[in-house]
Amino acid sequence: MSASGLPMRLRVPSDARFRPILLTMARRVAESVGFSAADAAAVGQELAARTDAVTRKAPLAETTPIDVTFDVANTNGAVFRVRARCGGSDLEVTRPLPLA
Numbered sequence: 001m002s003a004s005g006l007p008m009r010l011r012v013p014s015d016a017r018f019r020p021i022l023l024t025m026a027r028r029v030a031e032s033v034g035f036s037a038a039d040a041a042a043v044g045q046e047l048a049a050r051t052d053a054v055t056r057k058a059p060l061a062e063t064t065p066i067d068v069t070f071d072v073a074n075t076n077g078a079v080f081r082v083r084a085r086c087g088g089s090d091l092e093v094t095r096p097l098p099l100a
Contacts, residue, residue, distance in 0.1 A: 007071040015062035023048045029070045034098045046093050054089045
């Protein structure tokens, strides 16, 4: 992720074996924009839980991708935003950026 807020994208299969990749990347990207380890872990856990809910709601092929975008938005205050799309469902996790 760059300081300009350009998004970083990640695509992983929806197979549960790949879910730790989402958790790890969410934590690392959140830490890279200034979140504490605990707050970054909370972002990762929320993303993992919401992704699990989407994949349980509608059975998906193991190869169905989960497309994730990590971004910094500057509308009404800077926020860290994680958007995911899987099998026609969208989800978003947002947190205000920590103060420097």
